[in-house]
Amino acid sequence: MEFHLTHEDSKSKARSGIISTPRGNFNSPVFMPVGTQGTVKAMSPEELQTIGVEIILCNAYHLYLRPGWQIIKKLGGLHSFINWPGPILTDSGGYQIFSISSLQKTNEEGVSFRSHIDGSEHFLTAQDVVDIQVRLDSDIMMVLDECLAYPASFERAKEALRRTLNWAKTSRNYYRGEKGLFGIVQGSTFKDLRKKAVDELIKLNFDGYALGGLSVGEPYNLRFEIISFVNMLLPTEKPRYLMGVGTPGEILEGIERGVDMFDCAMPTRIARTGTVFTWNGKVNIRNARHKEDNAPLDALCSCYTCKNYTRAYIRHLIWAREILGIRLTSYHNLHFLASLVRKARMAIKKNSFMHFKQEVIDNFKNLKNEEGNNV
Numbered sequence: 001m002e003f004h005l006t007h008e009d010s011k012s013k014a015r016s017g018i019i020s021t022p023r024g025n026f027n028s029p030v031f032m033p034v035g036t037q038g039t040v041k042a043m044s045p046e047e048l049q050t051i052g053v054e055i056i057l058c059n060a061y062h063l064y065l066r067p068g069w070q071i072i073k074k075l076g077g078l079h080s081f082i083n084w085p086g087p088i089l090t091d092s093g094g095y096q097i098f099s100i101s102s103l104q105k106t107n108e109e110g111v112s113f114r115s116h117i118d119g120s121e122h123f124l125t126a127q128d129v130v131d132i133q134v135r136l137d138s139d140i141m142m143v144l145d146e147c148l149a150y151p152a153s154f155e156r157a158k159e160a161l162r163r164t165l166n167w168a169k170t171s172r173n174y175y176r177g178e179k180g181l182f183g184i185v186q187g188s189t190f191k192d193l194r195k196k197a198v199d200e201l202i203k204l205n206f207d208g209y210a211l212g213g214l215s216v217g218e219p220y221n222l223r224f225e226i227i228s229f230v231n232m233l234l235p236t237e238k239p240r241y242l243m244g245v246g247t248p249g250e251i252l253e254g255i256e257r258g259v260d261m262f263d264c265a266m267p268t269r270i271a272r273t274g275t276v277f278t279w280n281g282k283v284n285i286r287n288a289r290h291k292e293d294n295a296p297l298d299a300l301c302s303c304y305t306c307k308n309y310t311r312a313y314i315r316h317l318i319w320a321r322e323i324l325g326i327r328l329t330s331y332h333n334l335h336f337l338a339s340l341v342r343k344a345r346m347a348i349k350k351n352s353f354m355h356f357k358q359e360v361i362d363n364f365k366n367l368k369n370e371e372g373n374n375v
Ligand SMILES: [Zn+2]
Pocket: 297, 298, 301, 302, 303, 304, 305, 306, 307, 332, 335
């Protein structure tokens, strides 16, 4: 895996580049749609390619529990199993083990937990987590980490970081193949712990660095203060991946601070309840005022949904719980984010990222009160 930095914005830390994997290249900054169970919910791989998606994310924890890596490996690996030919990043499952499984117990080697599906007991070491991802045939793998909710005490965060760094060391020493392996910067909201994490991870020379443990309940401003701080310490020649953060506004704030890769399940999750992004803010299509609206979701959008369907019809489909409704809104939201990062890349190349960002944010604000939420 290689990262080639192509442009740097002179008025911010924003940068664009190309990340190469054996399964193809993708442009950064990039938004990676989340395919937790081996599918980006409601979307076919062909539709994702039509939207311009170049890389998707799958989750090793979920696929390990169901259907199991043995079945996926036997059937030719994850790309063949799910019919996605492009690069796949797999999350290690650390976040899921600590957030949705039960009875987690951590020791120096790894973590034991009970499956959230059937209650079965499991123990995974840092090496096991790498092995699972290698057997799935992931292109970019993440190391096992301990992700804490906010707030965490300094002592708790320090202890979790110590284990996370030990696991990172074990993982890097264990795997030196051609797939990408990313270290994960933890340390909660404590800058000295975050710095220690970066210092130790850089020594291990990972292929990229992820910013973990954010968007876990901390205040918005503190989140971006930590992102700025960590990015300032990370090497410029390696990609930076901000895990699980992905509203349009957050993506722009992240890009401004030098983040290259984003993922978030929210855009497709809110689509399933009828909330869509538009270049004038977020809209909930279930609202009564769209009942007879013959306009597309977004007049400025060129996606399949907006070219062919009206707000009134999509509103009807969502209320009637018709499958087509969530397919159309999911398609539109993913198209919106793919366009957002593509436009951001173009702005970086023209050295006008900050102008672009301000324009987008100003337009969002026009309608931010319609649904009572900021974008
Ligand atoms: Zn659209």
